[in-house]
Amino acid sequence: QKEVEQDPGPLSVPEGAIVSLNCTYSNSAFQYFMWYRQYSRKGPELLMYTYSSGNKEDGRFTAQVDKSSKYISLFIRDSQPSDSATYLCAMTPIGTGANNLFFGTGTRLTVIP
Amino acid sequence: DTAVSQTPKYLVTQMGNDKSIKCEQNLGHDTMYWYKQDSKKFLKIMFSYNNKELIINETVPNRFSPKSPDKAHLNLHINSLELGDSAVYFCASSQDTTDTQYFGPGTRLTVL
Numbered sequence: 001q002k003e004v005e006q007d008p009g010p011l012s013v014p015e016g017a018i019v020s021l022n023c024t025y026s027n028s029a030f031q032y033f034m035w036y037r038q039y040s041r042k043g044p045e046l047l048m049y050t051y052s053s054g055n056k057e058d059g060r061f062t063a064q065v066d067k068s069s070k071y072i073s074l075f076i077r078d079s080q081p082s083d084s085a086t087y088l089c090a091m092t093p094i095g096t097g098a099n100n101l102f103f104g105t106g107t108r109l110t111v112i113p
Numbered sequence: 114d115t116a117v118s119q120t121p122k123y124l125v126t127q128m129g130n131d132k133s134i135k136c137e138q139n140l141g142h143d144t145m146y147w148y149k150q151d152s153k154k155f156l157k158i159m160f161s162y163n164n165k166e167l168i169i170n171e172t173v174p175n176r177f178s179p180k181s182p183d184k185a186h187l188n189l190h191i192n193s194l195e196l197g198d199s200a201v202y203f204c205a206s207s208q209d210t211t212d213t214q215y216f217g218p219g220t221r222l223t224v225l
Contacts, residue, residue, distance in 0.1 A: 002155075008153070008154070038154075041218075041219070042218055042219070043117070043203050043205070043216030043217050043218050043219055044156070044203070044216045045215075045216065046213050046214070046215075049213065086154060088154075088156060100158060100161070100169055101158060101214065103155065103156040103157065105153055105154055105155045106154040106155075106156075108154075
């Protein structure tokens, strides 16, 4: 069993929809949580970074962490065709900062105009 | 003005060959990484160097050998390539071992 589980999708939504992407994890030592976006044939780029349980908002993106359930989410409001990409969650154990990242398998999202 | 660059972008080779992938970052970062992304998009760290010293060496066959000639470069040499080595290899860098990682565009390796 992988330490980080993520539904690979694919997920297709119409433009303007709210998108919910989720990951679960088994290692309670994970304390830092990230979401990366990866366009086709490109490297991952960091979208959101959070440490504590709760919500963190950045424009149309909201990252949510529930450490008690070992569950993290990324919400995208008013989705745009330019949001079409693979979204990877990543996390790292306490004490290692953002160095040793454990990734989910990624969810491929397509936003249809 | 690419921040993290890799060469080559594509690499097609026969089983048993030895090949190298090069990575360079112009961000002035101290830490560099190699990741492998398999066909199912699973991204897993292989190595991490900080100031030219190896700090992470995950369970990777010893056919894979990273080399860091200076802080701006981290190359990956692979001996006796196998079919299972086919993947996309990403280089990344960060200011230090706790900072955000910036990824290169990837090298798509196909072993025939």
